[in-house]
Amino acid sequence: MQLKRVAEAKLPTPWGDFLMVGFEEIATGQDHLGLIYGDISGPEPVLARIHSECLTGDALFSLRCDCGFQLEASLTHIAEEGRGILLYHRQEGRGIGLLNKIRAYALQDKGADTVEANHELGFAADERDFTLCADMFKLLGIDAIRLLTNNPQKVEILAEAGINIIERVPIIVGRNPENARYLDTKASKMGHLLDDTH
Ligand SMILES: Nc1nc2c(ncn2[C@@H]2O[C@H](COP(=O)(O)OP(=O)(O)OP(=O)(O)O)[C@@H](O)[C@H]2O)c(=O)[nH]1
Numbered sequence: 001m002q003l004k005r006v007a008e009a010k011l012p013t014p015w016g017d018f019l020m021v022g023f024e025e026i027a028t029g030q031d032h033l034g035l036i037y038g039d040i041s042g043p044e045p046v047l048a049r050i051h052s053e054c055l056t057g058d059a060l061f062s063l064r065c066d067c068g069f070q071l072e073a074s075l076t077h078i079a080e081e082g083r084g085i086l087l088y089h090r091q092e093g094r095g096i097g098l099l100n101k102i103r104a105y106a107l108q109d110k111g112a113d114t115v116e117a118n119h120e121l122g123f124a125a126d127e128r129d130f131t132l133c134a135d136m137f138k139l140l141g142i143d144a145i146r147l148l149t150n151n152p153q154k155v156e157i158l159a160e161a162g163i164n165i166i167e168r169v170p171i172i173v174g175r176n177p178e179n180a181r182y183l184d185t186k187a188s189k190m191g192h193l194l195d196d197t198h
């Protein structure tokens with residue numbers, strides 16, 4: 001287990017009251033969050049979203065990506081279901097951090113795509129560690145989930161880490177002229193399933 005469960009409190013939102021659970025990575029002290037809605041106990045698979053931190057999209061209304069739209073859509077979907085979990089996974093910029101993401105955006109402004117920009121900076125296209133998310137699910141007592149994602153690799157990695165994924169639930173929102181190329185690159189180079197017909 002790479003994390004410990006540290007503190008929890010109510011988080012009232014426009015979608016209703018969530019229980020906010022704070023986790024700490026034992027090795028680094030980095031914090032992460034789980035937002036729980038409704039009663040997640042019992043054998044019925046829980047609707048779950050792993051949202052990777054994107055300060056620009058989540059808090060600053062950026063149209064360069066789809067993160068802010070996905071965050072809002074996830075909370076809406078979970079509240080409509082009456083039960084679910086959103087893990088707020090604090091690995092900004094697919095794990096390269098905010099400042100390197102800004103560097104990557106600068107390269108994209110000069111013509112690189114999101115994958116090429118990461119490579120030019122010396123990073124893999126995706127540096128995230130999803131085994132931390134598997135640990136958070138385990139600490140929350142979750143056995144089986146229905147995962148909101150368009151990223152089949154995420155499903156594979158979590159399954160390898162011991163999470164029972166009953167279903168992948170697509171979350172295709174927020175396409176706009178500013179992020180169209182970025183989303184097309186995610187589909188063509190990173191295998192994201194961004195076509196509703198999948
Ligand atoms: N390095 C880098 N990170 C980015 C860029 N745009 C968004 N991100 C980060 O990408 C992460 C979100 O990953 P996404 O590729 O949107 O989606 P995903 O989590 O793999 O898949 P979904 O579950 O379908 O959303 C967040 O941490 C963002 O900060 C970019 O151009 N470069």
Ligand SMILES: [Zn+2]
Pocket residue numbers: 054056057058065066067068
């Ligand atoms: Zn984003």
